[in-house]
Amino acid sequence: MQKKGYDVLGLYNKHVKIKSQKIIRILKINFNCIIDDFSSFFSNCKFTDNAINGIKIHRFLVEWRIQRSIAVIKKILKEFEKPDIYKFLVWIYSGKLPKKFSPYRENHKNLIDIFNKFEISLDDKKNNFQESIKKLFLDEKSKDFSIIVNQTNEKIQVHKLVLQCRSKLFQNMFESIEEPNIDHVQDYSKRSKESLQLLIEYLYTGKIESNKLNRKIKSQLEDAADYYQLNENCSFDYYIGIY
Secondary structure, eight states: OEEEEEEEEHIIIIIIIIOOOOOOOOOOOSHHHHHHHHHHHHOOOGGGEEEEEEEEEOOHHHHHHHOOHHHHHHHTTSSOOOHHHHHHHHHHHHHOOOTTTTTGGGGGGHHHHHHTTTTOOOOOOGHHHHHHHHHHHHHHHOOOEEEEETTTTTTTOOHHHHHHHHHHHHHHHHHOOOOOOOEEEEEEHHHEHHHHHHHHHHHHSSSOOOOGHHHHHHHHHHHHHTTTOOOOOOHHHOOOOOO
């Protein structure tokens, strides 16, 4: 089936109708806004495409975090109760564990058993939510969507799921259109490829290296963050996180 594109500008005018507001904010040098977005995405059933024990999920994200097929994941979780599976899925989507979590607490025993079944060590940095999403950013093969730069017609690859999760504009777009095979959008602004690439990097990592910024790029990033309706707690200033 042929893939189709979509005009973001037309979508913005037709479907969203949200008045743009320029707000200068200080970027929090942490990962909290990404965790907030993914946590909210877990509770948003609009884009789910699978379920585990009646709990709706986004198959790609769950498979990516666990590095197992959905069939294997379901088979392993089949022996556990729904409340414990839910806690495990919260960890998948946000890296968050229950309050006062301890392997020695009786009410956390089943959750520990789930981690053990998947051979997941919570002390291993590679299982950290932040590290996992950063690796996703670097995984070009699995990217299934692209933003086309207006000035050069070049494509910037991205995961559709990340756009759905991090941008209210794209949430509205994917919710309102009926064509499931859209694989790109055209950005008709004067934003450069460099600024759009940095925006995409920020969607995954929550940080931008300070040496990549200048006044023009910063201005374009603020404009793009406002246009694509990112988390209102996240924006750009010269005090940017450094890896």
